[in-house]
Amino acid sequence: MGIDTAAAPPAAGADLVSGRIISADDHMDMDGMPPEVFVERVDPAIRDRVPVVRETDDGLWWHVGGKPFRPSGRKLSAPSGMVPVGHRPGIPAQRLEDMDVDTVYAQVIYGPLRGFTVVPDLDVRTACYRAYNDWMREFCAVAPDRLVGLAVVPAHDIAAATEELRRVAALGLRGALINPFETELPVFDEAWEPFWAAADSAGIPVHLHIGAGTHSIADRHRSWRRAAFAAILPLQLDEFLAGLLFCGVFERHPQLRVVLGESGLGWVPYVLERVDHEWHKYASSCDDHRLSRPPSLDFRDHVYVTYEEDGVGVAQLDRIGDGNVMWASDYPHGDSTWPNSRQAIADSGLGGIDEASRRRIVHDNAAALYRIS
Numbered sequence: 001m002g003i004d005t006a007a008a009p010p011a012a013g014a015d016l017v018s019g020r021i022i023s024a025d026d027h028m029d030m031d032g033m034p035p036e037v038f039v040e041r042v043d044p045a046i047r048d049r050v051p052v053v054r055e056t057d058d059g060l061w062w063h064v065g066g067k068p069f070r071p072s073g074r075k076l077s078a079p080s081g082m083v084p085v086g087h088r089p090g091i092p093a094q095r096l097e098d099m100d101v102d103t104v105y106a107q108v109i110y111g112p113l114r115g116f117t118v119v120p121d122l123d124v125r126t127a128c129y130r131a132y133n134d135w136m137r138e139f140c141a142v143a144p145d146r147l148v149g150l151a152v153v154p155a156h157d158i159a160a161a162t163e164e165l166r167r168v169a170a171l172g173l174r175g176a177l178i179n180p181f182e183t184e185l186p187v188f189d190e191a192w193e194p195f196w197a198a199a200d201s202a203g204i205p206v207h208l209h210i211g212a213g214t215h216s217i218a219d220r221h222r223s224w225r226r227a228a229f230a231a232i233l234p235l236q237l238d239e240f241l242a243g244l245l246f247c248g249v250f251e252r253h254p255q256l257r258v259v260l261g262e263s264g265l266g267w268v269p270y271v272l273e274r275v276d277h278e279w280h281k282y283a284s285s286c287d288d289h290r291l292s293r294p295p296s297l298d299f300r301d302h303v304y305v306t307y308e309e310d311g312v313g314v315a316q317l318d319r320i321g322d323g324n325v326m327w328a329s330d331y332p333h334g335d336s337t338w339p340n341s342r343q344a345i346a347d348s349g350l351g352g353i354d355e356a357s358r359r360r361i362v363h364d365n366a367a368a369l370y371r372i373s
Helices: 044-049 092-101 122-140 158-171 190-202 224-247 268-285 295-302 341-347 355-369
Strands: 022-027 052-056 059-064 067-071 106-110 147-149 206-209 258-261 303-307 325-327
Touching: 022 303, 022 325, 022 355, 044 122, 092 106, 092 147, 106 355, 122 147, 122 158, 158 190, 224 258, 224 268, 224 295, 224 303, 268 295, 295 303, 325 355
Parallel strands: 022 106, 106 147, 206 258, 258 303, 303 325
Antiparallel strands: 052 059, 059 067
């Protein structure tokens, strides 16, 4: 399944938002990945324990341990307005065609957001991360200035995460994604210090993406709960932001950069105001780590947030900083702005701000962070 890119309409709003645009948060989900990603790249001794695609009465499904867990080549539950489906996102030439339809020059590609937690054996799971990252490197090599794939590192093992971070940096991947909801210890715990030191030394930005964190509303297919769950997901990154700002990781690692994927913007000014307020109240009484300056200043120098459509947040750019914000299309998800991203950018309020700020948000910040020429 897919789309006829030759017949697709031109992206709307092109006259409102000119120049190259970079989407800083798009996706590579398992339903779009080639079926042979893992079996071709792991030790033959564990091939029977990695995810593999098999034919079923309901079409192609990913299996692990003989049990199906996700369709291959289609979404489990396709919302209205679904963008290209099938394996198009996992085929470089076809993904580039879809980017051209949307007039997006480059994409930053987040891998499966839950990692490979479906694999029960932790050593095999770690091997799956390595296999995915090797494949993503090959995928991006087709158009290295347009396809910026993030490595996905194992969150279940700090030592393994640190080792894989160093390995993918040496391979040339320009960012790493870690699932903060998978970790036994939160990413701001002192046990994660070797990981952050490695990211600082390698000069590779670390990404945390929405995906979990709620305790009352659970995602459910074909239910109002899905909409409610999706509506408040961005706010679940608040603990990680506050923890990283207060724990001192940015003072210890001045070159470290962290990206909050699909965080949105509207809640960020409130949290920045709160962390500064509480820093003034409690900093002098901290015995473990005492920040030397307001946390919002570390946010300004070290943290990026991405968004798709957020009129409330765009109206507060002066309280966030246009140097900390990156626009994204969220391709190929159901709420993506594809194929009318330029119109969406204009409609979100960016059409009304000064050209220099708009260029930073839709191009310059991502180009600098990911070394896109």
